[in-house]
Amino acid sequence: MNLGFITWNVDPAIFRITDFLGMEEFAPRYYGISWALAFVLSGFVMEKLFAKDGVSKKLVESLTMYIILGTIIGARLGHCLFYNEGWHYFKNPHEILYIWEGGLASHGAAIGICLALYLFNRKHPLGYLWMVDRLVIAVAISGCLIRVGNLMNSEITGKPTDASYAFVFAKNFDNMVDGVTGGALKVEKIKATGEEHDFKGMNLPEYEVRLKWMDGSLTPEDKQGAVAAVVRVNQANNLNTKLDMVFLERDFSLDYDIQNKAFTMKTHGIPRHAAQLYEALSCLIIFAALLLVFFKTEIRKKEGMIFGIFLAVLFTLRFLYEFLKEVQEDFEEGLMINMGQTLSIIPVLIGLYLIFIYKHEITTPEAMEKRISFGDEEPPAK
Secondary structure, eight states: OOOOOEEEOOOSBSOOEEEETTEEEEOOBHHHHHHHHHHHHHHHHHHHHHHTTTOOHHHHHHHHHHHHHHHHHHHHHHHHHHTOGGGHHHHSGGGGGOGGGOOOOHHHHHHHHHHHHHHHHHHSOSOHHHHHHHHHHHHHHHHHHHHHHHHHTTOSOBOBOOOTTOEEEHHHHHHHHHHHTTTSEEEEEEEEEEEEEEETTEEEEEEEEEEEESOTTOOHHHHHHHHHHHHHHTBOSOSOSSOSEEBOTTTOOSOSOTTSSEEEEEEEEOOBOOHHHHHHHHHHHHHHHHHHHHHHSSGGGBTTHHHHHHHHHHHHHHHHHGGGBOOSSGGGTTOSSOHHHHHHHHHHHHHHHHHHTSOOOBOOHHHHHHHHHHHTSOOOOO
């Protein structure tokens, strides 16, 4: 018996206000706050790193705006291009702008940042690799915060595991019930019973789920049909599934009092790797390590070295973590390596090249002073 599983049932919204200023619901999400904190904190970190070599705060603020735009545009376009099943966004290009519906790709963000830096460096030539060496330290802590946001959303979940530190993403069951029944039936409470049952070689923790009817006008037949739909969608035939909770044969019967406003049934959660948390912790460790390297060693003077270390380590870990994740899009099913792994290969190769082959330019105080003076100048009038 393994009773160490973590039940993750966090509401993605920090709070909810209905009928707020004409909106049906105002519900700021942890994910949005994570992105906002990422931008604020990365800007603060960049300011400290660039200040060590005499770069003005004004110039760093300008660079930060380039990075923010490059990140958002790149992340969105990356999702639309790399995960565009059935060429959906080519057929509906206006939906590319629907950022609020979700869909941001970290690989696209990386490309967007690189392009933004290129444009900034043309106007303020501080040195491309010199800037990237400092920027990736801020990117590491931003990546940590964004993956925490993914965790709060119960998204990018891992594959089933019996590990004691596994997460059961109960909130996804809540979302499934809401979607299958059209909002007529909602989960009021999910509680672990402390029992486990073996299913095809895995111990699945048992849960009591209390559900309530949101529509009092439903007929008994409608109610029974709604519950049957929930059971049918979540009936487990195997563990190669994206479902987060499953009904076993012993769990449920449609023989219940449908006149009640709420009822309780039992189901089983599928413990999974908390892949988002693994990546968040990895980014935090990379951030701390690169910060130490920057301030305590001379490596920062070798332009491109910190960037190379960042690429090689981060994307190697990303490649490995993908083996623990469920695929994000249906078209990835059956592939030897998924899209995230495919897109990680090139950054790893670039990182290894920068570490072991590239002949690094050494930053001297004289060269840096010249760059800064040129970079702070206003562009000549045309």
